[in-house]
Amino acid sequence: MGLLSATQTITRYRVEGSLSENPTDQVREGLNKQIITNIDNEAQDMAVGWTSFEAPFTPNFDDASFQVGTHYAFGLRIDKKSIPSKVVKQQVAITSAKRLAESDREFLSKNEKSEIKEHVINVLTIRIPPVPNTFDVVWQYEEQEVWFFSTQKAANEEFETLFNKSFSGLKLIRLFPYTQADLTLSLSNEERDRLSAITPENFTE
Numbered sequence: 001m002g003l004l005s006a007t008q009t010i011t012r013y014r015v016e017g018s019l020s021e022n023p024t025d026q027v028r029e030g031l032n033k034q035i036i037t038n039i040d041n042e043a044q045d046m047a048v049g050w051t052s053f054e055a056p057f058t059p060n061f062d063d064a065s066f067q068v069g070t071h072y073a074f075g076l077r078i079d080k081k082s083i084p085s086k087v088v089k090q091q092v093a094i095t096s097a098k099r100l101a102e103s104d105r106e107f108l109s110k111n112e113k114s115e116i117k118e119h120v121i122n123v124l125t126i127r128i129p130p131v132p133n134t135f136d137v138v139w140q141y142e143e144q145e146v147w148f149f150s151t152q153k154a155a156n157e158e159f160e161t162l163f164n165k166s167f168s169g170l171k172l173i174r175l176f177p178y179t180q181a182d183l184t185l186s187l188s189n190e191e192r193d194r195l196s197a198i199t200p201e202n203f204t205e
Contacts, residue, residue: 048078
């Protein structure tokens with residue numbers, strides 16, 4: 001579910017740090033530095049990178065199309081290759097039988113079995129196409145706030161890591177009731193200590 005979906009799930013972030021005098025150029029440079037790479041026909045089983053909001057499968061940040069007024073709109077794309085275990089088992093059995101026939105033996109050593117399995121996985125990873133998952137990102141740079149359209153733990157962690165790699169000097173702070181109170185209420189040290197001691201209340205039996 002993304003920005004244009006009927007329903008959305010959003011994680012909000014505060015951006016700590018300042019952009020340069022030319023923020024669009026700085027953001028474009030950061031996006032291009034970590035743009036998604038193509039892993040088709042590669043042994044790599046996963047790729048994470050930035051992609052275009054309007055064209056997620058043909059990303060291009062060399063123009064200002066990612067800027068909408070005082071917002072930047074782009075996407076995080078995570079490409080994964082997943083090989084069914086039964087396919088691996090089948091191909092290992094076929095390859096093992098062929099190896100035994102060629103060597104005129106009845107058994108393979110433990111190392112040979114490991115080598116065959118590793119080879120099968122490598123070959124299948126090259127052949128299988130990755131499954132892409134895209135997550136929209138809206139950056140309100142004047143408000144120093146980012147909306148990431150997912151609450152999936154793994155996706156959020158990948159987003160936070162990639163953001164830190166892409167934009168040096170900037171730091172993301174995930175917004176939830178504690179951080180919002182800490183950032184907006186000008187709390188004293190005593191009040192901050194009391195806030196950190198608060199625990200969730202269970203209203204159901």
